[in-house]
Each structure stands twice: as C-alpha cells, then as structure tokens.
Amino acid sequence: MSNLASSSAGEDPARGNYSDVYPPPKIAAPLQSLKDVGVVETVGQTVQEDPGAEEGLQGLQTNEKVLPAAGLATHLSKSATQPPEPILRLRKSLIRSLHPDDAAALASQASNLAIARWMRNAFPHPYRVEDAANWISIATSASPHHNYAICRPEENTVIGGIGLKPGDDVRYRTMQIGYWLGEEHWRQGIATEAVSVFSEWTFEQFKHVIRLEAEVYQGNDSSARVLEKAGYTFEAEHRNVVEKMGVVMNVKSTFSHASYAAFRPSYSPSLYQIIIGYHHGPKALCVDLGSGHGVVVREFASFFDRVIGTDPSSGMIQQARSLTSTGAYPNVTYEQASAESLPFLADHSVDMVVSGQAAHWFDPEGFFPEMKRVVRSGGTLALWCYKDHFFVDYPSATQILNRYSYGEGERELGPYWQQPGRSRVQNKLRDLRPPEGEWTDVQRIEYEPGIKGPKSGEGTMFLSRRMTLGDCMNYIRTWSAFAGWQEKYPHLKKREDGGSGDVIDEMFDDMVESEPDWATCSDWRGKEVNIEWGSGLVLARKN
Numbered sequence: 001m002s003n004l005a006s007s008s009a010g011e012d013p014a015r016g017n018y019s020d021v022y023p024p025p026k027i028a029a030p031l032q033s034l035k036d037v038g039v040v041e042t043v044g045q046t047v048q049e050d051p052g053a054e055e056g057l058q059g060l061q062t063n064e065k066v067l068p069a070a071g072l073a074t075h076l077s078k079s080a081t082q083p084p085e086p087i088l089r090l091r092k093s094l095i096r097s098l099h100p101d102d103a104a105a106l107a108s109q110a111s112n113l114a115i116a117r118w119m120r121n122a123f124p125h126p127y128r129v130e131d132a133a134n135w136i137s138i139a140t141s142a143s144p145h146h147n148y149a150i151c152r153p154e155e156n157t158v159i160g161g162i163g164l165k166p167g168d169d170v171r172y173r174t175m176q177i178g179y180w181l182g183e184e185h186w187r188q189g190i191a192t193e194a195v196s197v198f199s200e201w202t203f204e205q206f207k208h209v210i211r212l213e214a215e216v217y218q219g220n221d222s223s224a225r226v227l228e229k230a231g232y233t234f235e236a237e238h239r240n241v242v243e244k245m246g247v248v249m250n251v252k253s254t255f256s257h258a259s260y261a262a263f264r265p266s267y268s269p270s271l272y273q274i275i276i277g278y279h280h281g282p283k284a285l286c287v288d289l290g291s292g293h294g295v296v297v298r299e300f301a302s303f304f305d306r307v308i309g310t311d312p313s314s315g316m317i318q319q320a321r322s323l324t325s326t327g328a329y330p331n332v333t334y335e336q337a338s339a340e341s342l343p344f345l346a347d348h349s350v351d352m353v354v355s356g357q358a359a360h361w362f363d364p365e366g367f368f369p370e371m372k373r374v375v376r377s378g379g380t381l382a383l384w385c386y387k388d389h390f391f392v393d394y395p396s397a398t399q400i401l402n403r404y405s406y407g408e409g410e411r412e413l414g415p416y417w418q419q420p421g422r423s424r425v426q427n428k429l430r431d432l433r434p435p436e437g438e439w440t441d442v443q444r445i446e447y448e449p450g451i452k453g454p455k456s457g458e459g460t461m462f463l464s465r466r467m468t469l470g471d472c473m474n475y476i477r478t479w480s481a482f483a484g485w486q487e488k489y490p491h492l493k494k495r496e497d498g499g500s501g502d503v504i505d506e507m508f509d510d511m512v513e514s515e516p517d518w519a520t521c522s523d524w525r526g527k528e529v530n531i532e533w534g535s536g537l538v539l540a541r542k543n
Helices: 069-077 100-110 129-141 190-205 221-229 269-278 295-300 314-323 364-374 395-406 421-426 469-476 480-488 503-514
Strands: 094-096 147-151 158-166 174-181 211-217 237-244 247-258 285-289 306-311 332-336 350-356 375-391 439-448 464-468 528-542
Touching: 094 190, 100 129, 100 158, 147 190, 158 190, 174 190, 190 211, 190 221, 190 314, 211 221, 269 375, 269 528, 285 295, 295 306, 295 332, 295 350, 306 314, 314 332, 350 364, 364 375, 375 395, 375 421, 395 503, 464 469, 469 503, 469 528, 480 503
Parallel strands: 174 211, 285 306, 285 350, 306 332, 350 375
Antiparallel strands: 094 147, 147 158, 158 174, 211 247, 237 247, 375 528, 439 528, 464 528
C-alpha cells in the first residue's frame, strides 16, 4: 500500500511503500516506490500512471482522467499566483494542497530512482514536468482532497507529498496513508513529523475513520521505523507478494495506526446543543479552557464570532494549532495559559467559557475569581467531565473493571490515579460550586450508567459507543493510571507485544472468565459490546 522512509539521522527517509496492484505504466523505466518519487515517509500507496489510469498517493485512487501532455501549457496557464493555504503548519514543513505552479518543483524532487525503487510501478521515472502536471490535475480535482504537498516552511516550495487512499465497502472506516520526500531533505526529521501530525489530522477531519494502515516493501527498514515513530504498529508480514525491479519481495503488511478517538469517547451533538440552548445574549467570544487538541474549540467555532483555546501545555497548543486549519477555522486562535490566569482577556469580555474533561484540575480559589473578572454579566460557564465506563450488558465484567481501576493492590490501578482530580471526576464535578452571588441559574446534568442494557442508567447520557473488547483494552491503556503502573512495572509487557502480560491483560482474563458470552468466543477480542460513560455537566450564568 505504501512504502515508508525515515527522516531521522542514519535512516533513509525517502523510501516509500506502496503495494496495491495497478497495471504497470507505459513508461521506459517503471517507478518502484514513493520514496523514489521523493516521498520520504509514506504509509499507504502512491501511484502515478499514464493518461486514463488511476493514480494516488499512498494508494489513493481517483476516477479522474490524467491530463494529456499536450494540454500542459493550457493547464499551467490557469495556475494561481499564490499557493493554497496550508492545512498544517509544522515546525519543519507545511502541508498544503497542490497547485499548477508546483509542477516544476514536484518533478525536480520526485525524479529520483532512490525514491521510485520503493514505489509502485505506476510512479514514473524519470519524473517529468508533464507527469507532475498530470498528478496535480488529478489531486486537485478530487473532492475532498486526499493528496497534499509537503513544503519547506520558508519558501513554501514542494519537497514531497503525503496522501490518503480511502477504503470502500466494509473497509470504509479504514484509510491507507503514503508519503515521500526529495532526497536532499532526508534525515532532517521532516517525514516523521509530517506522518505523525497528518495522521492525527486525518482522524480529526474524517470522523468516520478509525484506522490508518500502510505497507512496507522488504528491505525498506527506514520506512518501517518512520511509521513506528509516528505511532504505527507492525502487524504482519506477507511473503513473496510484490515484484519490484525484477525482484520478488515480502511486504510487511500492515502497519496500523488506530485513532486515539477510536478508543476515547466522543461527545454527543446533544451536549453542545444543550450548552448553546442554555446560553443567552451575544456570541462574540467563547474561551475553551484545557483545550488539548482543540476538539471542543472547533465544535464551538460555528456558534461564535471568535473562539480561543487555552492550555497550560505548549505541546498541546502546538498540536491544536497544527490540527486547526486557518482556512476552515479563521475565527479560532490558541493561547498557552492556565485556567486561573488569562491576562490576554479584558474584563467582562467573554460571552461563554467552556471546559471539557479538564475542570477537575482547576484550582477553585484561583479559577472562580478569574471567571468573575473575564465573563460578562449574563455570560455562560459550562464545565463537563466523563468518568468510568460500564459494560452495560455485563454486570460481572463491570464489577471487575471497577475493582482493577480503583483497588489498592499491587496489580491494580487505584494508587496511580492523580488526586484530587480523579475523585472530582468520579463525583461528576459536584465539588466545583460556582460562588453564590456571582453566579445564578446553576444546573447540573448527570448520567450514571446502568447494567441492564443500553440506556438503563439514570440521567441524560452524552457518551456511549459500541467497541470491540480489544479496543476497550487499548482505551484503558490510555489512562494516566495505567501509565503510572507501567512506570513501576516496565518489565511487564502486554501479550500482544510478546510479553508475559500486563495488568490490563490480567483484568480481561478475569472478565472473560466471569462472562460466559465472552469465554465462548473464538476471538473474544473482536467481540463488540455496548459501553456507556458516566458524566457530569455544570452550567451557570454570571450575575
């Protein structure tokens, strides 16, 4: 599907990896990989074919006809004077859509056998300006765009490419990713950064996607390392499945990257609707505290003239900025700040302050005075959190989950939760009390899941989903308490990675034994179950 290359020192980041079967191109010297075309880091497939054939980066397919070489002059004459606005601004590169004026730079970077040898045969070599123009025509005519240019941030000139191939039919929630970089830009960390952030951007932009995957040709170890650094996991190797430049090779198939969102719960639209419905008056400025990657910020951008996301972590602010396109969200900005100190905000200037899954860390003695200062009279404060999940059809498994999550034993997670934050979440933010006299119309909307099936709990539910038990295990491994346990027991690796088993493996051993419906499954990790999360929403109106 794609061939990867690493961009770190000592690695060859320009190799690509694509393994989808396409008819060989009618060119003198067939291309062999994205890297040969300039793709330094790829996950997925990139192909380039003669007129009438399908072409795609990292296996991306389009049904558009390739522009005939005879039409090159006409095509270039339509080029814009300015390149498109970047979708991602990274430390070492920009990622943006292609445009016709990129043809010469694209051809210059891509025409390299060191890249083509790891690409599909459909990727041309030599890579001519005509080939580049054909590819630009295809990539820019697709809607939505799936293939983009990697550019140097200083000059905004093309140095590589990165793109996606959507799955279809039953695989519609999976995409393949591919990338390449020009050889002069290898070993500078460009590809690893681009693949990592572009992968997260993909999950943000294509909400239905829960899995990205890539393939790496035998011998392209640098590409494999790039994928692993970008969060991909090696799953399997297929033997003797591709022939490149006369050599039959194995393919490491596949490297996969599951979305953080595939494990974490996502907020129901009804949550935002309740908050907006509660709000009175102008919608000029909304501030999100503890904004993380910017998920809540982007949701509220459609309701307010301006939205500011804040987070005390500079890393989170950088990721949020990278994932928030200025083209799609021109009214969004980010500031590094704590909830207790917002010096960039004028007194009584904010119409709404929101915070999702962060308010449990706020210091009430500093937080509420700052809210009194910045929120206008009649403005809204909306704070919410979610707590533990329930296997709503499986009482025994839910009981075991609770024991492992909060037990104090050596093989339990209780001692590793950070306090008092976790206790506040467990208590659904009831400990956060907007001061009387400063705030009015305080409302609390809560939900506690039941164990008699879906929607058997009490209150208003905002978070639920069906997940496989394997994804449940991965979700629990995102908990901060598990990270703390792992630091104490680094030698106990999960079985999936060849270890003897970690605390999550043991937890699920007990669950499977307790639930006959799970124990009788030949592949219980693939069994889908209904999950609901407890939650608490606090709404208040400024006097």
